[in-house]
Amino acid sequence: MKGLSVLKKRNGFAGIYVHFPYCIHKCSYCDFFSIGIGKSVVTNQTELFEAYKSEIRLRIEENLDFSDYSIDSIYFGGGTPSLAETKLLGSFLSFLYKNFKIMSDAEISIEANPENVDREFLNDIHLLGFNRINVGIQSFQEGILKYLDRYYDSQKYSHILSLLENSPFDRTGIDLIYGIPGQTLDLFYQDVDTALKSNIEHLSIYGLTVEENTPYQKLLTQKKILPPNEEMQKQVLLELPKKLESSGFFQYEVSNYSKKGGQSIHNLKYWTLEHYIGIGPGAHGYTKKGRYSNEKSIPKYFQKQFQNVYEPFQAEDISLTLFRIFLPIEIESFLNIIPEKKSAIKSKLYEWEKQGHCSLNEEIFCWNPKSVLFLDDFIFQLACL
Ligand code: SF4
Numbered sequence: 147m148k149g150l151s152v153l154k155k156r157n158g159f160a161g162i163y164v165h166f167p168y169c170i171h172k173c174s175y176c177d178f179f180s181i182g183i184g185k186s187v188v189t190n191q192t193e194l195f196e197a198y199k200s201e202i203r204l205r206i207e208e209n210l211d212f213s214d215y216s217i218d219s220i221y222f223g224g225g226t227p228s229l230a231e232t233k234l235l236g237s238f239l240s241f242l243y244k245n246f247k248i249m250s251d252a253e254i255s256i257e258a259n260p261e262n263v264d265r266e267f268l269n270d271i272h273l274l275g276f277n278r279i280n281v282g283i284q285s286f287q288e289g290i291l292k293y294l295d296r297y298y299d300s301q302k303y304s305h306i307l308s309l310l311e312n313s314p315f316d317r318t319g320i321d322l323i324y325g326i327p328g329q330t331l332d333l334f335y336q337d338v339d340t341a342l343k344s345n346i347e348h349l350s351i352y353g354l355t356v357e358e359n360t361p362y363q364k365l366l367t368q369k370k371i372l373p374p375n376e377e378m379q380k381q382v383l384l385e386l387p388k389k390l391e392s393s394g395f396f397q398y399e400v401s402n403y404s405k406k407g408g409q410s411i412h413n414l415k416y417w418t419l420e421h422y423i424g425i426g427p428g429a430h431g432y433t434k435k436g437r438y439s440n441e442k443s444i445p446k447y448f449q450k451q452f453q454n455v456y457e458p459f460q461a462e463d464i465s466l467t468l469f470r471i472f473l474p475i476e477i478e479s480f481l482n483i484i485p486e487k488k489s490a491i492k493s494k495l496y497e498w499e500k501q502g503h504c505s506l507n508e509e510i511f512c513w514n515p516k517s518v519l520f521l522d523d524f525i526f527q528l529a530c531l
Pocket residue numbers: 168169171172173176177178180224225226259282
C-alpha cells in the first residue's frame with residue numbers, strides 16, 4: 147500500500163451540491179447539463195437563486211432528518227458557477243447557513259473556468275466564505291482546446307496558475323484531460339508539468355470519453371472527428387500515478403490526485419455513499435429516502451417542477467462508487483451496509499487478491515496500481531454479484 151495512510155470510513159456528515167446550468171460555450175464532449183450563453187450576463191440569475199431556495203425548502207420538508215445532519219461540504223458545480231453574480235452566491239450561502247447545521251470547518255467549493263477568474267473574483271468569493279476553488283483548464287494548449295470546441299482566452303490561460311497562487315485560497319485545484327486526438331504524450335505531460343510547477347493541491351485528470359448525445363459523439367459517428375486515443379490513455383493510466391507521486395500527489399480515486407490532506411471532501415461523499423442534497427436543474431441527490439434526479443430543463447425548474455420521486459438505495463451502488471477509490475479502504479464498515487452481498491463480494495476480493503489485482507489484509511482493501519486498466523470490468527463484476 148502506498149504512502150497515504152488514510153482509511154476511508156463513512157463519517158456520517160452530509161453535503162449540499164448546487165448545479166449552475168450555464169456556460170459561455172458548450173464544449174463538444176461535455177454531457178453535463180449546461181447551456182452555452184456566450185459572453186452575455188446570465189439574465190435570469192435572481193430567478194434561478196430563488197428557485198434554488200424553493201427547492202431547498204421542499205427537500206427539507208421531504209427529508210425532515212436532513213436539518214439534523216452536520217454538513218461538512220457545500221459544492222457549487224455546473225455548468226460554470228463562476229458565471230454567477232457574487233452577491234447572489236453570498237446571499238444564497240447565508241440562506242444555507244440559516245437552514246442547515248453547517249460545520250465551522252466545512253469545505254465550501256466552487257468550480258470556475260479561467261475566463262471568469264481574476265483577482266477581484268477570487269478575493270470576493272473568498273470573503274463570502276468559499277475556501278476551495280477548482281478551475282476547469284483541461285489543457286494549456288490552444289489547439290487541443292479548439293479540437294474539443296472549448297472556449298479559449300489565451301491571456302487568461304497563461305495567467306491562471308499565478309492568479310491562483312497569489313490568491314487568498316489555500317485549497318486550489320485544476321482539471322486536465324488526456325487522450326484527445328492530436329495530443330501527444332509529450333504535450334499532455336507538458337500540461338502536467340505546468341500544473342506541478344504551481345502550488346495547487348488537487349488535480350482531476352480525466353481520459354476523454356465519448357458521451358451519448360454529445361456533438362462529439364455525432365461528429366464521430368459521421369467520421370468527421372477522431373475517437374479518443376485509447377493507447378495513450380492506457381499508458382497515462384499506468385505512468386501517471388508514479389509521476390505524480392514523485393511530486394507529492396497521491397491518487398485517491400481513479401481520476402483524482404491530491405497532496406496529503408487535499409482530497410475533495412465533497413467528491414469523496416459520492417464514492418463513499420454519504421448523503422447529500424443536490425439542487426438545481428439536472429442535479430442529483432442522495433438522502434435516506436433514496437436517490438433523485440431533477441429534470442434537465444431550466445423552464446421546468448423555474449416552474450418549481452422538482453423531482454419528488456426517490457429511488458430506493460440499491461446494493462450495487464456501493465460497488466459502483468466505492469471501488470473507484472484508490473486509497474486503502476476499511477472494507478468491513480462499507481460491506482456492513484449490504485449484509486446480503488458481503489460474503490460474495492469478499493470472496494471475489496480474496497480471489498482477486500490471489501491473482502495480484504488488489505491487497506486485502508486485516509479487512510483493509512486496496513487496488514494494486516495495474517488494476518486501473520481493468521477497473522470498469524472489475525466494478526461491473528462486483529455490481530453483478
Ligand atoms: S465549460 Fe465545463 S460544464 Fe461547460 S460545457 Fe464545457 S465542459 Fe461542460
